[in-house]
Amino acid sequence: MLKVEHQLRVEWGFCDPTGRMRDAQLFFWMDQATHRLCEASGFGDDEFFCQPEALGFPVVSVSVEKKKDLPKYGAILTQTSKVARIGNSSLRIEHEFECEGRHVASGYEVRVYGITHPEDEENLLAVPIPDHIKKNLSRQKMLQPSITGRSRY
Numbered sequence: 001m002l003k004v005e006h007q008l009r010v011e012w013g014f015c016d017p018t019g020r021m022r023d024a025q026l027f028f029w030m031d032q033a034t035h036r037l038c039e040a041s042g043f044g045d046d047e048f049f050c051q052p053e054a055l056g057f058p059v060v061s062v063s064v065e066k067k068k069d070l071p072k073y074g075a076i077l078t079q080t081s082k083v084a085r086i087g088n089s090s091l092r093i094e095h096e097f098e099c100e101g102r103h104v105a106s107g108y109e110v111r112v113y114g115i116t117h118p119e120d121e122e123n124l125l126a127v128p129i130p131d132h133i134k135k136n137l138s139r140q141k142m143l144q145p146s147i148t149g150r151s152r153y
Contacts, residue, residue: 001083002137004036008077021070027062030095030107033081037093041136057091057111058124064107071099083137089113089126091137 014025038057071077078098085092090112097105114124 001086002037002040002139003080003082004033004040005078005080006033006036008079010071010073010075010077012073015073019073021072021075023064023066023070026064026066026070026095026097026105026107029079029097030062030064030081030093030109031059033079033095034093034109034111037081037083037137041133057113059109060090060112061110062107064105066105067103070104075099077104084108086129086134086137088128091129 008029010021010025012019014021016022034057076099079095080098081093081095083091084094090110093109093111095107095109096103112124112126113129114126117123117125
């Protein structure tokens, strides 16, 4: 299935006072990679949010497992994220983080394709993922986007 791989630099603002990367940064990078995968499938924010009832692919479950110590300021990580499962209305995206060839963390997100519930605007209604998005997310392709700007796939 579709994968995205990119290099990440641990910046000072991502670190605790000792210079060690904070766990929370992993969640941010996982979310960012999932957005890249959605863009690559032909379903970026531009297309989605022009639909007034659309709520997007909200996270319904997320988890990260890390090794004892995360990298320090200045380290370069490689993140590989892939579509692991496509359900009727949900996706499971898996993420791996390496630093200098060493596994440092892994995680996953489960997201649901949803629209505003027609009877209650405050709630989500899960609906089937459109076939063209499923097809594009199922492609056997590795993406390596630029970190200097928004990439088009």
